[in-house]
Amino acid sequence: MTVYVRKGEPTVAENHTETAPRTDRVVTSGSVPIAVRDHGGTGTPLLLLHGAGGNLATMTGLADLLRPAHRVVTLDLRGHGHSGDGPWSWDAALDDLAAVADDLGLDRPAVVGHSLGGMLAALWAARHPECPGAVSLDGSPTPARPEDLVGLAPDRAAAELARLHEVFTAMAAGLAQPLDSAQVEAALAGQRALAQRYGSAEEPWVEAFERNLVPVEGGSRLRPDPTLTEQLRVAMETVDLFPAYREVRCPLLLVLATENLPEQEAFAELYAAYRRGLAERLAAVDNPSLRVVHLTGASHAMVAERPAELAALVTDFLAGATSSC
Numbered sequence: 001m002t003v004y005v006r007k008g009e010p011t012v013a014e015n016h017t018e019t020a021p022r023t024d025r026v027v028t029s030g031s032v033p034i035a036v037r038d039h040g041g042t043g044t045p046l047l048l049l050h051g052a053g054g055n056l057a058t059m060t061g062l063a064d065l066l067r068p069a070h071r072v073v074t075l076d077l078r079g080h081g082h083s084g085d086g087p088w089s090w091d092a093a094l095d096d097l098a099a100v101a102d103d104l105g106l107d108r109p110a111v112v113g114h115s116l117g118g119m120l121a122a123l124w125a126a127r128h129p130e131c132p133g134a135v136s137l138d139g140s141p142t143p144a145r146p147e148d149l150v151g152l153a154p155d156r157a158a159a160e161l162a163r164l165h166e167v168f169t170a171m172a173a174g175l176a177q178p179l180d181s182a183q184v185e186a187a188l189a190g191q192r193a194l195a196q197r198y199g200s201a202e203e204p205w206v207e208a209f210e211r212n213l214v215p216v217e218g219g220s221r222l223r224p225d226p227t228l229t230e231q232l233r234v235a236m237e238t239v240d241l242f243p244a245y246r247e248v249r250c251p252l253l254l255v256l257a258t259e260n261l262p263e264q265e266a267f268a269e270l271y272a273a274y275r276r277g278l279a280e281r282l283a284a285v286d287n288p289s290l291r292v293v294h295l296t297g298a299s300h301a302m303v304a305e306r307p308a309e310l311a312a313l314v315t316d317f318l319a320g321a322t323s324s325c
Contacts, residue, residue: 022037027100030096031096035056035076038104045071046066047100047106048117051113058204059074060074069319078096079223080212080224088228089235113139133317149277184219248290252290253292256275256294
């Protein structure tokens with residue numbers, strides 16, 4: 001079922017909540033050590049997953065808003081934040097989540113993720129039919145195939161995808177370079193400015209940047225490292241989530257962006273074509289366990305833009321999913 005949601009006042013969850021007592025630990029029972037933060041809460045357990053290049057601190061605001069209804073646990077995916085390094089595969093990352101759930105005694109946790117984390121949430125739901133519910137916040141693969149770009153001529157689609165790939169390659173090369181102290185300070189100032197732009201507390205934005213910063217010869221470098229960055233790029237371009245969408249038996253909610261990020265405006269035609277193609281393919285999926293919401297006015301940065309609205313949407317969806325089980 002597809003639902004279009006317009007921007008409005010959140011029905012539950014406010015922009016300010018009591019500060020949750022948080023506990024940090026490292027789970028070592030899996031193949032890679034995984035850093036986790038338990039935000040507490042007495043409700044049903046929920047794993048909250050960040051996107052590529054992020055870490056558990058990027059989900060702090062949403063975690064606090066979900067805590068009244070859930071025991072929220074965030075974590076650093078492998079190769080991010082304070083977690084260990086390891087080659088990327090979807091199965092390996094899902095095994096990391098299982099190790100966290102087992103170690104913390106989380107019985108049938110719901111899984112909510114943004115971007116890369118959203119893809120993992122969908123794959124977790126397909127792997128775990130006993131899951132009470134999963135939510136993917138704009139967790140769609142990177143545009144990579146001309147046939148997925150509805151309304152663009154094949155030649156034009158191929159040219160735009162090649163141009164996008166060049167931009168991604170240049171960004172990855174830039175991230176691989178060491179940062180000197182002046183660049184680190186400038187980046188921190190940029191994080192504070194973003195927090196002000198979105199009306200958020202500055203501390204999680206600063207922590208999110210510093211958590212991915214590691215010392216190297218010549219300065220500092222951001223995680224994930226170049227090897228994992230390339231593995232993630234390939235994984236997110238080549239994964240096919242539609243078997244999961246068709247086969248999932250636990251409730252799965254996809255929340256999709258409808259607007260471009262400022263960085264995507266140079267590829268507005270491509271992303272519009274990609275969203276059309278994605279909407280058409282999802283509309284053809286006949287699975288009562290799948291629900292799709294197009295969040296009007298929201299971009300891929302929806303977690304920063306609309307945390308209270310997303311918290312309300314997730315809380316209501318999981319409450320309904322639990323009551324129908």
